[in-house]
Amino acid sequence: MGGKSELEERFSLQLAGHRISPPVREHRFHPSRKWRFDFAWPDQMVAVEIQGGVWTRGKHGRGAGLVSSFEKNNAAAILGWWVLQGDASMIRNGTLLDDVTAALGQPTDRHPADPNM
Numbered sequence: 189m190g191g192k193s194e195l196e197e198r199f200s201l202q203l204a205g206h207r208i209s210p211p212v213r214e215h216r217f218h219p220s221r222k223w224r225f226d227f228a229w230p231d232q233m234v235a236v237e238i239q240g241g242v243w244t245r246g247k248h249g250r251g252a253g254l255v256s257s258f259e260k261n262n263a264a265a266i267l268g269w270w271v272l273q274g275d276a277s278m279i280r281n282g283t284l285l286d287d288v289t290a291a292l293g294q295p296t297d298r299h300p301a302d303p304n305m
Contacts, residue, residue: 195238202279203288206289208294209229211236212227218263221260225237236272
C-alpha cells in the first residue's frame with residue numbers, strides 16, 4: 189500500500205487521455221484481506237495491476253512475490269473480478285490501455301485481428 193509508482197502515474201495519464209471512466213485507485217476489493225488493486229472499476233468488476241521490476245527481479249519477479257500475486261489474483265477471480273496485469277512495455281506500447289478499453293466494453297484503436305497488437 190505504498191505510494192503510487194511512476195508506472196502507475198504514466199498509466200493514469202493514458203487513461204485520462206482516452207476518455208475512459210476514471211478508475212478507483214488503490215481499491216480494496218476483498219472482504220477480509222487488505223489487498224488492493226492499483227486501478228479498479230468496481231461497477232464492472234475490472235481491475236488493473238501494474239507490475240514493476242519484472243525484468244529486474246523485483247518483488248513480482250521472485251518466488252514469494254509471485255506466490256503472493258497468485259493468491260491475490262485467484263481470490264479476485266473467485267469473487268468475479270477480471271484482473272488485467274501489465275508492465276512498463278505494455279504501458280509504453282498501449283496494449284494495456286487496449287486491454288482495459290476492451291474489458292470495459294469500449295472500442296479500442298486497433299482491430300482485434302491486427303497482427304501488430
